[in-house]
Amino acid sequence: MKKLILLFITIAVVSCKQYPTPATIVITENKPVKQAKNIILMVGDGMGLTQISAGMYSNGNTLNLEKFPAVGLHKSYSADNLVTDSAAGATAFSCGIKTYNGAIGVNTDTLPVQTILEEAELKGLATGLVATSSIVHATPASFVAHSRYRKLHEDIAADFLKTEVDYWVGGGKAFFSNRENDERDLYKELRAKGYTVSDYFEQDFEEVNTNVKGNFAFFTANKEPLPKAQGRDYLVKAASEGVRFLDKHDEEDKGFFMMIEGSQIDWGGHANKTDYIISELLEFNEAIGKVLAFAKQDGETLVVVTADHETGGFAINPGSTMDTIVGAFTSDYHTATMIPVFAYGPGSELFNGIYENTAIYHKMRSAYGWTGLE
Secondary structure: OHHHHHHHHHHHHHHOOOOOOOOOOOOOOOOOOOOOOEEEEEEEOOOOHHHHHHHHHOOOOOOHHHHOOEEEEEEOOOOOOOOOOHHHHHHHHHHOOOOOOOOEOEOOOOOEOOOHHHHHHHOOOEEEEEEEEEOOOHHHHOOOOOEOOOOOHHHHHHHHOOOOOOEEEEEOOHHHHOOOOOOOOHHHHHHHOOOEEEEOOOOOHHHOOOOOOOOEEEEOOOOOOOOHHHOOOOHHHHHHHHHHHHHHHOOOOOOEEEEEEEOHHHHHHHOOOHHHHHHHHHHHHHHHHHHHHHHHHHOOEEEEEEOOOEEOOOEEOOOOOOOOOOEEOOOOOEEOOOEEEEEEOOOHHHHOEEEEOOHHHHHHHHHHOOOOOO
């Protein structure tokens, strides 16, 4: 009888393990992968297949994503939840690990894990970040910072001073210059490190002239930037200028790594507002077009476009037309559907198929030709 009870307990324990740790990703190809000198990862936060479809239909039935030859799907779940959040989702891309929801660049034991951007810095590559959120928001933060919780914005801001990110544009000035938890002025500290630092109060981003000889940071809002529909307009220029900046800044010709996030596609999903989703997605589409044009001319740049998760359980309902999308939502939070991945350039063939979100990290490293871990 005791043996039978023990057997039932064992079966119950095994069956409760809902989210298995994925096997180590091994890139196996029959033929050598052409190496990329530069990688630009573009994340449309909250951008599932329906968000893409709604944007496409609203844009004359076309998007720049149609120009990408490689298309895959990733499994977005986190270490502790079938429905991931942006912190765990972005950490999967940046570190190649599954972690708990809310974690920024740390594993499930809250220990820091080196990001691909940090590794790029160590290898002498130029690096950049652009977001339509604050720069300390979950996705951009996960490439630079290491924090047990995504809402520790001032701690995350301080981590930016531990890196040498060459170019960044996003909101969040308050977390650098008007801090509540200490007396530090990170704005001044950045300038002392040689950064050219400016913000929305001093000038519009459209007026900025970047000096490629030094590092550059621009704050687009005190905390979170406005939606596109309310006047925010820097993403396309920040993306195209950032690519140009990093290409010129790369004096040793080692290449660069850049992450560009269309952050507020997600916010439109949370708000259950179809127009919000579409306007943000179409701006992101313009930025994709600028990046793709650079990659086509350059010939050594891999562009990867994906999302951390889908937001809203968004659907296009009957009665919709190309001009009028009748949207519906099942949630005001994220969902667990698989997420499209689009790739163009050297190494793009690695991104075909279905795989874990963590595989994107490994595939990018493989495209660079990096082996082992620093």
